[in-house]
Amino acid sequence: MNYELVIGLETHVELSTDSKIFCSCGGHGKGSEPNDCVCPACSGMPGMLPVMNKRVVELAVTAGLMLNCEINRYTTFDKKNYYYPDLPCAYQITQLNHPICVNGLVSVKTADGVRDIRIKQIHMEEDAGKLVHGGNSSFVDFNRTSVPLIEIVTQPDFRSPEEVVSYLNKLKSSFIAGGISECEEGAMRCDVNISVRPAGEEKFGVRTEIKNMNSFDAIDKAIRYEAQRHIDALEYGTEELVQETRRFDDVSGKTFAMRNKETEADYRYFPDPNLMPIVIDDEWLEEIKAAKPVAVDERTEEYRAAGIKEDDIEIIIANVKIARLIDDVVSMGCNLKDTAIWVVTDCAGILKKAGKALSELDIAPEKLAAVIKMVANGDINRNAGKKVLIAVIENGVDPVSYCKENGLDKKFDASAVEEVIDRAIAANPQAVIDFKNGKQKAAQALFGACMKELRGAGDPAVIKELLEKKLSM
Amino acid sequence: MNFYYKKIADGSIAVDDTVLVKGVPAAAGSHILEGFTPLFSAEAVTRLENKGYVISGKTNVGEFGLDLAGEFSYYAPAESEIKGAAAEAVKSGEVNAALAVDVNGAARRAAALSDVCFLKPTYGTVSRYGIISTAASGEQLGVYASCPEGISEIMSVISGHDEKDGTSLKNESYDYGCDKELSGKRICIVKELYQKADASVKAEIDAFAASAKKKGVSVSEISTDIFETANVAYQILMCAESCNNLSRYDGVKFGYRAESYKNIDELYVNSRTEGFNFLTKAVILYGSDVLSKNRYKDCYDKSLRVRRVVMNEMKKLFESFDAVIAPVCSLSAYGAYDIKDAFKKVFDESEFTALANLIGLPALACGKVQIIGDHFSESTLLSLAKEDK
Structure with a gap:
């Protein structure tokens, strides 16, 4: 039966x-x-x-x-x-x-x-x-x-x-x-x-x-x-x-x-x-309601509306510490979907390499927010952002000063980027001639040389534009 | 008579042994609390000390204040004529005033027997923090003094909101003036209670009425069974709450523990059997019964409903009268008696006093005359009693 x-x-x-x-x-x-x-x-x-x-x-x-x-x-x-x-x-x-x-x-x-x-x-x-x-x-x-x-x-x-x-x-x-x-x-x-x-x-x-x-x-x-x-x-x-x-x-x-x-x-x-x-009078109840955090169902909807992937939503909902971190970072002016990706994909990846779970993530929300903002504002590219993030998670560094010290932040050192380009041009006279003769591929080689020297810092689009401008002069 | 359970200083105020004074052993007249020393003082004691009053010591009290007037204390030998220790300490001039808890009328009766005054104030006006609680919804800390002015002085110090007591009312102070204009006031004597009193008690009531009339107070007589009804309801609530509050005295944590026991159940049973007197046990058993599943609705719950009915009746009565007059007790003196008769004796005598406990009314015992008023009418009661003492 x-x-x-x-x-x-x-x-x-x-x-x-x-x-x-x-x-x-x-x-x-x-x-x-x-x-x-x-x-x-x-x-x-x-x-x-x-x-x-x-x-x-x-x-x-x-x-x-x-x-x-x-x-x-x-x-x-x-x-x-x-x-x-x-x-x-x-x-x-x-x-x-x-x-x-x-x-x-x-x-x-x-x-x-x-x-x-x-x-x-x-x-x-x-x-x-x-x-x-x-x-x-x-x-x-x-x-x-x-x-x-x-x-x-x-x-x-x-x-x-x-x-x-x-x-x-x-x-x-x-x-x-x-x-x-x-x-x-x-x-x-x-x-x-x-x-x-x-x-x-x-x-x-x-x-x-x-x-x-x-x-x-x-x-x-x-x-x-x-x-x-x-x-x-x-x-x-x-x-x-x-x-x-x-x-x-x-x-x-x-x-x-x-x-x-x-x-x-x-x-x-x-x-x-x-x-x-x-x-419990109306006034008190309203006070409690105003302070009440969003319920799990509403929260799921909110994540969904922001365009976060279902799998990621589940990870965040199941881990309140992570949800709180994301809330904190978003409250500092970061985009919800971006933040979720940074946490669930990037932070989790970094921890995984160290043999740790996402739940073990220990990062100050201000520092994570700083990294996300530098990338969002175009101060550094995403790759550089990830490098900073590794340094923050592993050694607790301050993201902004870390960028400066390691030359990752082109905004703080724009002339350095220009110098790198100038050096690349000077070191490759043949590439310059090829470019001027119409070989677009020659610029690619110069761009690669620049990126290599910049160790991944700088916005590729900006570097490319600057390089082409200099080559056309 | 030995007034004290513990004498601590040459002070002007005594407190009965249900009121805690930090560091001074407190036993509420019971063997079960033998050796217990409180870590803090009652709020009323602290307020008095802050104003410079010195507490002289703890006066003997009947076990948990449940008896007629203090006759069944584990720490005081029985006397041939029953008197309350705190009331006698005031009467003799040993102290100017004394604090006591009125659980079921014992403090008022003691005042009557010693011919002094005791005020059981409106419920919630004096903090119950630091009194050994027996029946939380009816007990109230009050004051003995030889005259209304003495009560007025002490009440002004000890009353007012205390955040440590969840039942404490929010007001910071109340009126305890003894000089209210009495002309035009209306009082009534409760016929049924008057008739239950002996000749000497009746004579005191008559004298009080005559004196009130001279001051321009109109005096009439009313007939009501509300005191009888209120008494039955209050005894049920009082026993139930006592049964619950006294259950913490189990021999585990402090106070008396039986010497002989084989397991935890025997530790409980033997400690409580040896630690409580017969009257307290009767109260606990009665209270346990009215709270049991089969009886709760018809006894405890019904008594709560009766409490509301009595409240409404009395509010109506106070639209026509400024105070209700009744004897405090039926007899002008009590002789010694067997404790096995105590439950019934206290029940009978509480018909005079229980209504004020049931609905938290102020009640002033002035000798054998009891003046009961509406909530917060203490000033009227004290003024009515003045000069008649």
């Missing part, structure tokens, strides 16, 4: 803020030692009250806008109660009843083209700390407690692991581009809800949830394993499926049922009386 896979995703993303969600500790939650990014508030001491970090709201709204969500103008926080040593207050502040964003839409690539995945909601919450086990004891590290997170919950709209990975890649590049999250290792964590049903069947099958995975590769493998487990159960009766929470073991590539206790808790949610409802 043919089976259809039904998958829904809950993705936790750590936000890039300067401070934690309810206190002024560093937002990244990293310390050089355990518990050195901690204050009385995020360690749950009595007397401290949570004070909302406005930036968290702005980033959550930005994420919602990028995922085509409706923004709830009235949003509130709830307390979720459970005991665990890494949770200092024994409750987590999260959003249950009035999440900040709802009803979004994200298009993903599938085998049959592009499909829309519905986003149920995005809510804000605080992270928990972590436990470190050693010897006979366990230790708590609260550095991570109250680090701001958003959780993006989809409808059960995915039908294959490829769609899930495509979605996650899109979230990642959107969020990095939007300054919402750096999406570093561990900063994106997924819970996957999965069920299987006979193709054509409307009713959902028994659902299991695989908790807390943070690599896309593991998510892909876990879905494939779990889907097969469900299909085997349905097709061959290998086991009885029950609704439960499971974890994925990276080493064996299998999923295992977690203790029931962890799934049956009554979290006794209730509205947090210490945090007033947040009202």
Whole structure:
């Protein structure tokens, strides 16, 4: 029988803020030692009250806008109660009843083209700390407690692991581009809800949830394993499926049922009386919208309209650092298509020779812009530009002074070009005679001699014109 | 009577042990916080110190302020007649004023029993930063003094916006003047509550009414069940929030940890079983129940809706009256009793006090007379109480 896979995703993303969600500790939650990014508030001491970090709201709204969500103008926080040593207050502040964003839409690539995945909601919450086990004891590290997170919950709209990975890649590049999250290792964590049903069947099958995975590769493998487990159960009766929470073991590539206790808790949610409802008025929303970076889909369109090749667009979209570099260079007055070619073709080529990937490109945008501009203005030719670029990438030189020092910039040394031509003419009297007798090819030889001496600098058209002018005198 | 949990200096202001003073052990009257020393002071304490006031020390308080008037502190022996330590410290002249948190009326009742004044101000006018929180939506830091002028002086220092408290209102200052013109003011006495009080409490109310009339205040009587309704709703919210706020005392991070445990669950259970008194446990269990999935809608959520109804009713009442008068408590003195009866006793007595906690109204206990006003009407309440003390 043919089976259809039904998958829904809950993705936790750590936000890039300067401070934690309810206190002024560093937002990244990293310390050089355990518990050195901690204050009385995020360690749950009595007397401290949570004070909302406005930036968290702005980033959550930005994420919602990028995922085509409706923004709830009235949003509130709830307390979720459970005991665990890494949770200092024994409750987590999260959003249950009035999440900040709802009803979004994200298009993903599938085998049959592009499909829309519905986003149920995005809510804000605080992270928990972590436990470190050693010897006979366990230790708590609260550095991570109250680090701001958003959780993006989809409808059960995915039908294959490829769609899930495509979605996650899109979230990642959107969020990095939007300054919402750096999406570093561990900063994106997924819970996957999965069920299987006979193709054509409307009713959902028994659902299991695989908790807390943070690599896309593991998510892909876990879905494939779990889907097969469900299909085997349905097709061959290998086991009885029950609704439960499971974890994925990276080493064996299998999923295992977690203790029931962890799934049956009554979290006794209730509205947090210490945090007033947040009202997002028109003015604030407009401010956030104005600061919002362009979404991935719009960005693709923009590149396409500029005439950038599809392959190049994919490379740029997939690599936010490169997209940012191009943005920066364009903002300095360079042409978008030119810049894209310089980066994706020339820089990538230079790095490839050194055995490096484009993602390893480390170049100051001002320097790249200077090179591109010198070429665009006709100060140096493209070949010379590339030479400068190599020197910039390899040795970090200043492009303008490098041109001067190496005689690549004819504009700064026009008389030098003329001298070279004069010398070539003087050194080749026969060529001059041949040219005057009508042999056009003779000029070509002289031109070659000039170019050789100029080591590729100078605009060939200008040199040719100057040479012909001198020969005709 | 030993007023203090920790005496720190010869100062003019005492703070009850739910209010933090940097470096001074704080336990909120509970075994569970034994050994806890705060790293910072309450905002109100800092503001007083900045104005040159010296804090004399921490007065004993009933565990998390949940009892009648301070009778169930882990650190103070039971006495035959119940009195609040902070109220007594003011009464005796040991200090001029004291700060205390009114979670469920205990501070007002203590003022009544010691015949001093206590103001529970409008919610959000005094920062709750640095008080050991129990029921966040109803508790409020207030002031004991022997007279309205003493309260007025301290309130002017400690009130006003504090960015460290998300529920703090934006205003920088409020009016605490005690000299409002009273002629033409209208007050009403709540019949149902008056009838529940003993003869001596009734006599105080009568005397207050007679004196008010002499000053040109019109005094009438109203009949309403709103205080009873408000009490039920507030006890549900207060227990739920207490259950949540007290869950951080788990023996893991600070305070008391049980000596004997085999795993993390036993560490939690034993520490909390040994660390909380019977009343606190009852509050936690009741609060946990009203928040549970099966009960949430009919208990907690309904109480939130009742809160709105009570708010609307009271706003309507304040269109006709400048203040509502009620006893602070039913009896002029409480004798010692078994802690197993405490939950019910506190519930019954809170009918007089809970409405002000539920909707954040200012309530002034002046002896056994309670003057409740609309939000921000503290000046009217203090003026009404003046000279009658």
